[in-house]
Amino acid sequence: MENPTGISTYALNLIPQLRSLDPILLTPQPRLGFRHHPIPPGLTPEQGLPGHLKRLLWTQFLLPRLYRDLGGDLLFSPLPEAPLGWTGRYVVTVYDAIPLRFPKPASPMTFYHRLYVPQVLKQAQHLLCISQATADDAIAFYGVPASKITVTPLAYDRHHYRPLNLPRRNYFLYLGRHDPYKNLQRAIAAFAQLPPSLDCEFWIGGSFDRRYTPNLQQQVRELQMGDRIKFLDYIAPAEVPILLNQALALVFPSLWEGFGLPVLEAMACDCPVIASNVASIPEVTGDAALLVDPYDLQQLADTMRVLAKGDDVRSHLQQRGRDRARQFSWEKTGQLSCGILHQLSCSGNP
Incomplete structure (x- = not known):
C-alpha cells in the first residue's frame, strides 16, 4: 500500500510469521517464499468507499468459489470479514468496536459494524483480538463467548523503531487520524494553556481529513496558536522514527483505542508518552507512560507542562x-496466531 496504516501494518508484519503453516496468500502481488493466488487490485481502504464495496462483494460472491477450487480447509482473514451464510471455516482478526462506541449515524462504517460484522463473528471458528480491551468489546458488543477469543497483541519493527541518539527538539507530537474520538480538540486546548515561556510546539501528524481537520485548524486559528501548532499531514514511515526520537513526548489522548500502536512505537524510540488511561492503552504502556483522564483538559495540560520542564521525568x-516495548514482538504475535490456526486446521473442529 502507498500509505500503510494500522491494519495493513498488522498484515504485512504477521505474514512472515505464518511461514511454517505454508499458507496460500490471496493478494494482488506474490510474496517471496509463499504460495500465492492473485486476486483483483483495488480492494483496499486506499480506494475509499468503492474499495470497501468491491472487497465486500468479492468476499461474498467470489471468495467461496476460490476457497473451494484451492482446496482450502481454513481461511484466515486479517479483517473481520468473510462470506455470510458460508459453510467454510475461518478465523478473523478484530481490532475494536469504536464505530459502535462512538457511532456516526450516517456513516457506512456504523452499518458495517452493526449489521455485517456481528454475523461474521458469529460464524467464525475463532477470533484473534489485538488487545484484552478489544476482546472485552467483542464479548460486550457482539456477544462472542470468551472461549472463542485469543488475544494476540500488536508489535513493532525493532529495526525501524529504535533509539537514534538524535538531539531532542522542543515539540510535542501526535500521530494518528483526526476523528473526534482521537480527542485532538482537547489536546489542542490543553497545549494552548502552556505558557509561551516554555517555547515548545505541538506537531500533529496524520492524513488530512476533510471531515475533521478543517475544524481543528479553525480551532488553532481561534486560539491564535498558528505559530506553535503545526499540521504535518501523512508522515512517511521512514520519517516517523526520526520525529519520535526528537519529540519531547508523544501525546495520545484518545477516548478509546483497540491497541494504540503509536504508543508502542514511541516507547521503542525513546520518546516519552502522555496517553489516556482508558481501553487498551494501559495494557500497552504498563507503568512506562504518564496516563491521564482523556476528558480532563486541565490534567492533560498539567502533564504536558511537567514533561516540557522536566528532564528527569523524561x-x-x-x-x-x-x-x-521489548515485551512486544511480531514473533510472539506470530507464535500465538500460528498456534490457533494450526490447531483449527488440524482438528477441523471449532
Missing part, C-alpha cells in the same frame, strides 16, 4: 518505555 520514562 529520562525516567525513556528507560521504562524501552523496557516495556
Whole structure:
C-alpha cells in the first residue's frame, strides 16, 4: 500500500510469521517464499468507499468459489470479514468496536459494524483480538463467548523503531487520524494553556481529513496558536522514527483505542508518552507512560507542562518505555496466531 496504516501494518508484519503453516496468500502481488493466488487490485481502504464495496462483494460472491477450487480447509482473514451464510471455516482478526462506541449515524462504517460484522463473528471458528480491551468489546458488543477469543497483541519493527541518539527538539507530537474520538480538540486546548515561556510546539501528524481537520485548524486559528501548532499531514514511515526520537513526548489522548500502536512505537524510540488511561492503552504502556483522564483538559495540560520542564521525568520514562516495548514482538504475535490456526486446521473442529 502507498500509505500503510494500522491494519495493513498488522498484515504485512504477521505474514512472515505464518511461514511454517505454508499458507496460500490471496493478494494482488506474490510474496517471496509463499504460495500465492492473485486476486483483483483495488480492494483496499486506499480506494475509499468503492474499495470497501468491491472487497465486500468479492468476499461474498467470489471468495467461496476460490476457497473451494484451492482446496482450502481454513481461511484466515486479517479483517473481520468473510462470506455470510458460508459453510467454510475461518478465523478473523478484530481490532475494536469504536464505530459502535462512538457511532456516526450516517456513516457506512456504523452499518458495517452493526449489521455485517456481528454475523461474521458469529460464524467464525475463532477470533484473534489485538488487545484484552478489544476482546472485552467483542464479548460486550457482539456477544462472542470468551472461549472463542485469543488475544494476540500488536508489535513493532525493532529495526525501524529504535533509539537514534538524535538531539531532542522542543515539540510535542501526535500521530494518528483526526476523528473526534482521537480527542485532538482537547489536546489542542490543553497545549494552548502552556505558557509561551516554555517555547515548545505541538506537531500533529496524520492524513488530512476533510471531515475533521478543517475544524481543528479553525480551532488553532481561534486560539491564535498558528505559530506553535503545526499540521504535518501523512508522515512517511521512514520519517516517523526520526520525529519520535526528537519529540519531547508523544501525546495520545484518545477516548478509546483497540491497541494504540503509536504508543508502542514511541516507547521503542525513546520518546516519552502522555496517553489516556482508558481501553487498551494501559495494557500497552504498563507503568512506562504518564496516563491521564482523556476528558480532563486541565490534567492533560498539567502533564504536558511537567514533561516540557522536566528532564528527569523524561529520562525516567525513556528507560521504562524501552523496557516495556521489548515485551512486544511480531514473533510472539506470530507464535500465538500460528498456534490457533494450526490447531483449527488440524482438528477441523471449532
